Amino acid sequence: MSDQGYDHAAVEGRWQDAWDDADVYRTPDDVDDPTYVLGMYPYPSGELHMGHVRNYTITDAYARYRRMRGDDVLHPMGWDAFGLPAENAAKERDTNPQDWTFDCIDRMRDQMGSIGLGIDWDREVTTCVPEYYRWNQWLFSRFHDEGLVDRRDAEVNWCPHCETVLADEQVEGEAELCWRCDTPVETRELEQWFLQITEYADELLEAIDDLEGWPNSVRQMQRNWIGRQYGTELEFDISDREAPRASNEGGERSEPREHGSVEAFTTRVDTIYGATFFALAPDHPISEDLAETDDDVRHFVEQEADPEGDEPKGVATDLTATNPATGEEIPVFVADFVLSDVGTGALMGVPGHDDRDHEFAEKMGVAIEPVIAPEPEGRDGETVDDGSVLDAPDVSEAAYTEDGVLVNSGEYSGLDSEAARDRLTDDIESAEHTTQYQLRDWGISRQRYWGTPIPVVHCDDCGAVTVPDEDLPVELPEFVNTTGNPLDAADEWKQTNCPDCGGPATRETDTMDTFVDSSWYFLRYVSPDLDDAPFDVERANDWLPVDQYVGGIEHAVMHLLYSRFFTKVLADHEGLEFREPFEDLLAHGMVQLEGSKMSKSKGNVVSPQRIVSEYGADTARLFMMQAAQPDKAFDWSEEGVRSTYAFLTRLRETVESFVAEPPTGDADAVASYVDGEIDAAVAIAGEEYEDLQFNRALRETQDLVRTLHQYAEYTDPDPETFERGLSAVLRLLAPVSPHLAEELWDELGRDGFVVDADWPTATVDRAGVERRRRLVENTREDVRDIVEVAGIADPERIDVVVAPDWKYDALEIAIESDAPNLIGELMSEDHIREQGDAAASYGQDLQAEREALQEPLAPDAEREALESAAWLIEREFDAPVTVIDAAEADEGTVKNAEPGRPGIDIVE
RNA sequence: GCGCGGGUAGCCAAGUGGCCAAUGGCGCAGCGCUUAGGACGCUGUGGUGUAGACCUCCGCAGGUUCGAAUCCUGUCCCGCGCACCA
Incomplete structure (x- = not known):
């Protein structure tokens, strides 16, 4: 047999044109509840990479499968077209972000065409055009109307390289590097616009339980990110020691100060009798206050404190705190392991029952008192026994961090931890049950040009005024190549009048985080050209949620959480009848080379363009889909690609020789074996397609091809059986290798496109x-x-x-x-x-x-x-x-x- | 440290209570086809065995069960995420 392969370029071109001419992937507006299959839209970098190919081949194959099952299918594509790289590229190339972006989009659309994606291009969505981003602005106003927008001074993550603010989610790892350029992130204090996602924290958290079509890893990452904790907030009175000491030789004497009470948060108020010290974050207002008069504190705050270090470090102060449960005075430290953005930036230290507090207490010579004993076997949790029965654990070497039974805790001794937390919170006057979240409000301000202008005008008299809907969109001015924010430099654009009082005013020069764009783009596809609303509510309610969403794990938190947030807000205020945007989610695995991620910097990139021109899109797609389960990483292998290509080549020869010289054998026992195998393959592959387990479906399909080869080799086949087998194979292969399937379908003399053919069915059970x-x-x-x-x-x-x-x-x-x-x-x-x-x-x-x-x-x-x-x-x-x-x-x-x-x- | 995945023959992976010495691919070996090679097809790839049997075996150690690769407990290792989180 030939190892020349086949003329894939001709085959693929022919059918891509034929599909275009017949408009086969169009989803008319009037269809009823189509199966909505969606891949996360790409950033238009200009080059499709293997990750894209894998992502969109998965959605394409599934969409094609559903279509052959007789469903109406919505499989659209769009462009996450705003963002920093366009701006940087424009500067480097002396062009502007818009031209550069559109150029990239054109190239990538072509590449998507060349890999045979069956997209309804009439629904294409591009976020950087005013027809799209005006709705970002409109939605901003709706959020504002509902009290979900806030402007406040905030300490923000600032990337000095990108010259912009980053969301917490865009700061990566312990080293706190910018997600785009890996520059260490700094902090700055700026007035920022926030979307109050924390208002939805509880629902965003609790609804995760019902997202049964989502991978556990993603659900867990979202739970962690929201980070809800129940605990107790309570006040500790802080006072100076009676005899203020000299702050420094020759220095002035510090006057006794009143610091009042300080709020602390704890999840373990049951251990409060063991609280033997109190600690403040180095940037806590009291610490900053103290640093002015206490040289030791100042030295610590400015020189020693190292929040990133492993060692808990701290400095003693002249202050004491009053334990609200015992009335005892305990020493106050400023310590670098206390973080101002966690809890209240102040905590009670319980060295007997917390590992880190234990380490700190040992180092600073603070008393370590056990107040929780392990719960004895078979004890009824509610009963208060006389406490003396239980021995306090030895906590001199290590803390006992489990829940248990209280000891050495006055009237609370004998209670179990959980009951004690309730009782103590009720009894301590300043204490109340509170819930803490790690989730913060979403700062959307970016000091960059290539994004959606925040539709706000600043007026000296009226303050910050949102631009009225009738004046939307606020369009971006012409790009100017400047070092700072081009919007700041666009004077003519910036100067405007206040919509409220008509007086002179200036435009907000910040643009929105591009995650705003992607938080609702899946809604825009149902009515991409609508010009009086972001989306047709009625059709959205009919067509959504997205039935199958596919994307990379890197969006497990940000994009997916923001989209859920938007959907809930739109459900509450804009008439959506569903509260979760994505029914089933698949986080596809990486395409690797020799076990490591492909990346330009490592120079181990396999170019999809090269593979397509050398072997064709069908081969690339088939190889990828059969190599591994879609959610698992797999290694790209040139050897594997070649053998996939050989498989397709052989299949083509098999069909051609069948057509050229039809066999004349009988429907004998061998034929009935082959018949059974056809049914088996059809039944099994069908089930596997349904579950997106393409690798298994394709294994079954390729096995069937092998069976047909064996059949033809062993005997002169029965033409009907053989043709039935080929026709099943072509249809089972059509979702993954559509061009060759189409070509051979035609070769077999079948009418119509295989794309529109009926999915084969078999009555046998697995x-x-x-x-x-x-x-x-x-x-x-x-x-x-x-x-x-x-x-x-x-x-x-x-x-x-x-x-x-x-x-x-x-x-x-x-x-x-x-x-x-x-x-x-x-x-x-x-x-x-x-x-x-x-x-x-x-x-x-x-x-x-x-x-x-x-x-x-x-x-x-x-x-x-x-x-x-x-x-x-x-x-x-x-x-x-x-x-x-x-x-x-x-x-x-x-x-x-x-x-x-x-x-x-x-x-x- | 917490959470989520994993650990199966030389390698990569399937299997998730009995059809299991365990599926497929790669690699390797033998046979067929072939002048040869490639491709393709067949077979083998833990051990013993003169009729389909037996022994050992799915990270390690226990347990549940008539029966465990599969369920439970503990433990070690790998990957991912989060984290001085109060």
Whole structure:
């Protein structure tokens, strides 16, 4: 056979044109609840990479599969077209972000066409055009109307390289690097616009439980990110020690100061009797206050404090805090492990029951008191016993951090931790139950040009005024190449009038985080050209949520959380009737090269363009989809690609030679074997497609091709059977390798596109298929074993004997029966008892394996399966194989025959 | 440290209570086809065995069960995410 391959470029071009001409991927507006299959839209970098190809091949294959099943399908594509790289590229190339972006979009759209994605391009969405981003502005106003927008001074993450603010989510790792350029992030204090996602924190958290179509990893990452914790907030009175000491030699004496009370948050208020110190963050207002007068504190705050370090460090102060439960005075430290953005930036230290507090207390010489004892076995949690029964644990070496029973805790001793937390929170005057979140409000201000202008005008008299809807969009001015924010430099654009009072005013020069764009783009696809609303609410309610969403794990938190937030707000205020945007989510795995991620910097990138031109899109797609489960990473392999290409080439030759010289064989036993395998492949592959397990579906499909090859090699095939097999193969392959499937479908003389063909169906059930295959495989293996073990060099004849009917009956009875004496029950059947010793012996076998007995194939089905598979044995051993009934067979062979395990007699 | 995934033959992966010494691919070996090679097809790839059997085996150690790669507990290792989180 040829190893030249086939002219994939011609095949692919031909069908891409044909699909275009026939507009086959169009989803009309009037369809009812189409299956919505969506890949996360790309940033238009200009080059499709392997990750894109994998992502969109998954959605494309699934969309095509659903379409062949007869569904209406919505499979759109768009561009996440705002963002910093365009701005940087424009500066480098002395162009402007818009031209650069549109150029990239054109290139990527072409590339998507060349890999054969079946997209409804009439629904294309591009976020950087005013027709799209005006709705970002409109939505900003709606959020503002609903009190979900806030402007406040905030300490923000600032990337000095990108000259912009970053969301917390865009700061990566312990080193706090910018997600785009890996520059260490600094902090700055700026007035920022926030979307109050924390208002939805509880729902965003709790609804995760119902996102059953999402991977657990993503759900867990979102839970962690929201980070809800129940605890107690309570006040500690802070005061100076009675005798203020000299702050420094020759320095002034510090006056006693009143610091009032300080709020602290704890999840373990049950340990409060063990609180032996109090600690403040270095940037806590009191710490900053102290630093002015206390040189030790100042030195610590300015020089020593190292929040990133592993060691907890701190400095003693002259202050004491009053433990609100015990009234005791405890020392106050400024410590670098206390973080101002966690809890309240102040905490009570319980060294007996917290590892970090323990380490700190040891270092600073603070008392370590045990107040929680491990819960004794079998104790009723609510009962207050006399406490003295329990020994306090030894916490001198290490803290005891579990819940338990309180000891050394006054009237609370004897309570278990949980009850004590409630009681103490009720009893302490300043204490109340509170909930803390790690989630912060979403700062959307960016000091960059290429984004959606925040639709706000600043007026000296009226303050910050949102631009009225009728004045939207606020369009971006012409790009100017400048070092700072081009919007700041666009004077003419910036100067405007206040919509409220008409006086002179200036425009807000910040633009929105591009995650705003992507938080609702999936809604825009239902009505991409609508010009009086962001989306058609009625159609959105009909078409959404997205049935299958596919994207990279890198968006597990940000994009997916923001989209959920937007959907909930739109449900509350804009008439959406669903509260979650994505029904099923697939986070696809990486495409790697030799075990590591492809990246330009490592120079280990495989270019999809090269693969497409060398082997064709069908090969690239098929290789990727068969290489691994879609959510697992896999290694790109040139060898694998070549063998996939060879597979497609051979398939093409098989179809062509079938058409050129149709076979003339009979519908014999071999044909019926092939027939069974066609049904099996169709049944199994269909199920696997449904679950997006393309690798398994394709394995089944490729196995069927192999079966067809074997068939044609062994005998002159029955043309109907063979054609039925080819037609099944082409349709099973069509979602993944659509061009060649289309070409060969046409070659077979079928009418219409394979894209629109009916998905093949089979009535066989998978369990039955597997039993049949198992029977055939086991029988072949048994024959091999016998031939080898018995040293039979050249078998003359092989008889395969199906078990007598009464054994099937007996097995049936044994499976059904729960009688203690199975033999007795079997012997009550006349036709079994008549078998005498054989029945007794088989009955004993059944009894022994009673719990493991399994439903066999029916005797007829078993016989048929063996007869149709006989050719495999004949071919292998070059001897005639006869399947015979027990009645006509040699007694010694019949004895060994059981349901699911025929007797075998090999005659030399 | 917490959470989520994983650990199966030389390698990569399937299997998730009995059809399991365990599926497929790669690699390797033998046979067929071939002048040869490639491609393709068949077979083998833990051990023993003169009739389909037996022994050992799915990270390690226990346990549940008539029966465990599969369920439970503990433990080690790898990947991902979060984290001086009060």
